[in-house]
Amino acid sequence: xxxxxxxxxLIIIFSASMLMWLVLVKVLLLRLEARHIMKFKxxxxxxxxxxxxxxxxxxxxxxxxxxxxxxxxxxxxxRLSDGMIGFSIAFFLLFIFWLVVFF
Numbered sequence: 191x192x193x194x195x196x197x198x199x200l201i202i203i204f205s206a207s208m209l210m211w212l213v214l215v216k217v218l219l220l221r222l223e224a225r226h227i228m229k230f231k232x233x234x235x236x237x238x239x240x241x242x243x244x245x246x247x248x249x250x251x252x253x254x255x256x257x258x259x260x261x262x263x264x265x266x267x268x269r270l271s272d273g274m275i276g277f278s279i280a281f282f283l284l285f286i287f288w289l290v291v292f293f
Contacts, residue, residue: 200288207281212238214274215250221270222253226262229253 216238222230230236233253236246253259255278259271 197292200284200292203284204288207277207284211274211277211281214270214277218254218267218270218274219250221264221267225264225267229258229262 219230219236219238222233223235233249234243234246236242236250254271254274257271257275259267
């Protein structure tokens with residue numbers, strides 16, 4: 191019973207994390223489109239659902255994890271991107287914790 195409750199709690203946390211990631215990506219893309227249209231176009235005009243090609247996904251991930259935001263001199267975009275990196279690290283550590291505990 192206890193393990194089942196812990197598993198369902200982790201599923202809820204993972205689901206909420208995925209939704210939060212989608213919100214962060216949407217905010218990032220809206221900011222890029224509104225303030226840095228040339229960079230947005232260079233990335234292939236990525237979207238969450240429309241124009242969600244493999245290339246657009248990789249361009250977005252590359253933008254975040256290679257910290258390409260630093261060349262745009264936008265402090266809000268920098269904080270958002272750095273927060274997304276921190277969020278990804280926390281999610282990865284939670285996933286490793288889940289693997290260790292349940293397998």
